Amino acid sequence: xLDQLLAVAVTLVGYKxxxxxVDRFPRLQPLVVATICVWLVWWLIGGDWEAYRAGGEWxxxxxxxxxxxxxxxxxxxxxEFVHIWRGVLLGVAAGxxxxxxxxxxxxxxxxxxxxxxxxxxxxxVTTPIAVELTRSIxxxxxxxALFTVLTGIVGITIARPLLPWAGIRDDWAIGIAxxxxxxxxxxxxxxxxxxVQTAASSVAMILAGVVTSLYLIPFSL
Amino acid sequence: MKTIKGMLILLAFFGAGTLANKWLHVxxxxxxxxMLLLTLGLCTGMVKMDWxxxxxxxxxxxxxxxxxxxxVGVASYLKWIAGDPWPxxxxxxxxxxxxxxxxxxxxxxxxxxxxxxxxxxxxEGRALDA
Numbered sequence: 001x002l003d004q005l006l007a008v009a010v011t012l013v014g015y016k017x018x019x020x021x022v023d024r025f026p027r028l029q030p031l032v033v034a035t036i037c038v039w040l041v042w043w044l045i046g047g048d049w050e051a052y053r054a055g056g057e058w059x060x061x062x063x064x065x066x067x068x069x070x071x072x073x074x075x076x077x078x079x080e081f082v083h084i085w086r087g088v089l090l091g092v093a094a095g096x097x098x099x100x101x102x103x104x105x106x107x108x109x110x111x112x113x114x115x116x117x118x119x120x121x122x123x124x125v126t127t128p129i130a131v132e133l134t135r136s137i138x139x140x141x142x143x144x145a146l147f148t149v150l151t152g153i154v155g156i157t158i159a160r161p162l163l164p165w166a167g168i169r170d171d172w173a174i175g176i177a178x179x180x181x182x183x184x185x186x187x188x189x190x191x192x193x194x195x196v197q198t199a200a201s202s203v204a205m206i207l208a209g210v211v212t213s214l215y216l217i218p219f220s221l
Numbered sequence: 222m223k224t225i226k227g228m229l230i231l232l233a234f235f236g237a238g239t240l241a242n243k244w245l246h247v248x249x250x251x252x253x254x255x256m257l258l259l260t261l262g263l264c265t266g267m268v269k270m271d272w273x274x275x276x277x278x279x280x281x282x283x284x285x286x287x288x289x290x291x292x293v294g295v296a297s298y299l300k301w302i303a304g305d306p307w308p309x310x311x312x313x314x315x316x317x318x319x320x321x322x323x324x325x326x327x328x329x330x331x332x333x334x335x336x337x338x339x340x341x342x343x344x345e346g347r348a349l350d351a
Contacts, residue, residue, distance in 0.1 A: 011293070015286045031285045035292040042293065049294070056290025062280065063287040065231040067252035068238070068259055069277035072270070075263035087331025095324030102316050112308040120312050124320055127291065128250035146295040147313065149288055155317035162318065168325035170332050177325025181317040188284035198281070204324070206253055213248060 003048055007055025010047075014038035031153060031185065063127070067184065070202040073191075077199035080172070088176055088200075092207040095180035099124040100215055115139060121219070122212060123147040126183040129209040137219045148183065155182025156189040175200020180208045227276025230268065234259045 018034035042052055081088065100121055107117035119139030122130040127148050134144030159178055163169075168177055171194060178186035179201030187201040238255030241247050247254060262268035302309050 007290075011286070011289055015283075015289055031288055031292070034285065034289045038289055038293050052290070053294040056294050060287050060290045063284075064235045064239075064252040064255070065228070066280040066284045066287055068231050068235045068255040069273070069280040071234075071256045071259035071263060072274060072277040073281075074256070074260045075270070078260070078264055084332065084335060087328050087335065090331065091324040091327035094327050095320045098323045099316055099320045102319055103312050106308050106312045106315065110308045110311070112305070116305075116308065120309070120316075123312075124316060126250075126253070127288075128252060132250065142295055143298055145291060146298055147309075149292050150313055151317050152288075154313050155321065158318060159321065162321060163325060166322055166326060168322075168329050170329060173325050173329035173332060176328045177321045180324040181320035184284070185288060188281070188288075191281045191284065202256070206257070209249065209253060 003051030004055030004058065006047065007042070007052045008058050010041050010045075011038050011056065011059055014041060029153060029157060029189075031156075063184070066188075067126070070187065070198070070205075073195050073199040074202050077196060077203075080196075081199075081203055084172065088172070088203060089207060091173075091176050092180050092204050093211050095177075095204075096124065096208050096211045096215060099181070099212070116143075118219070119143040120147050121216065123151045124181055124183065125209045125212045126205050129213065130183075133213060133216055137216055149185060152182040152185025155186050159186070159189075171196040172200045176204045179204025183208065223272075224275045224279060227273040228280075230273050231255075231259070231276055231280070234262075 014037035015030075015034045017037050018030050021033050022028050022030045042049075103117060103120045103123070106112070107114075107120075115138065117139075118137050119134055121137060121139070122133035122144055125133065125148070127145055130144050130148040131141045135141045155178065159174075159182070163174055163177060168174055175190060175197040178190055178197070182189075183205050187198060187205055190197040190201050234255040235252060236255075237258060238253070239251030241254050241258075242249065242251045249257075259268065259273070263270060263273075
């Protein structure tokens, strides 16, 4: 129990430190910096990893209410969405199809282990859905969660140079691109930039979850 | 005080979403269902924006924090990746890149067309807004 409290404390302090570091160097990703800080501290004090996982759940639990909180930016943008829902749905559906195709293509070209491929297929959708989907198509759920978060980090890292270069400039186009490719990690990142992009990204996240679940039905066991 | 009340409302919707997922077997996770329910509540005015705005802003500002334990906790799986890293690295980089380009370009194309239409028929566009 004491171990778990320590894990919570270390995570909070590591996050706070990361926020301070990112304020000084805005090019760094807060999530990556925080993870490295926490990992280093826990390793240095020789903490038990099982205890960290148990304690960490006290914090990752709040991902649930935080996702619910996305309803606020979403409700503020609902009118705009109703106006352009066709384009949004088309974009998300195309993006989700490409997400699954790239994983299968890379797996096929490099002759990857099928369990690994299955664990990566759902990596573009938000973590709780990705875990469930990975289980249903015969992948390893924890690995699915890891790939999902890593995909999100790659997504927010490449978004800043990539999107302007590709002429993706409107708030809704940016939000949908980030939400479809890097789910809640991307959405959390956009929250620092613009409420419209955050709302668009939440819409994309929900739709991507639904569309990907439908796409993966043929693969489920 | 307002933040605490808002937090309780958010938790209640999260709980409702989780129950809907478990008992009614809705194939979406509880947090997404909770988000949809709260959006519905806010749009119909059953939940006032003022009740949840503070708490929501607080959680969203620190959303990154809630991912940290997931990432730190699965560090032991790095062995899996080290064994055969190339397919994973390639998928992890290529995936978001292509998805972002495709979905973003499609929506941007649609919005551009949408705007052109609105410019050609300004009266109709204004009628829709009103």
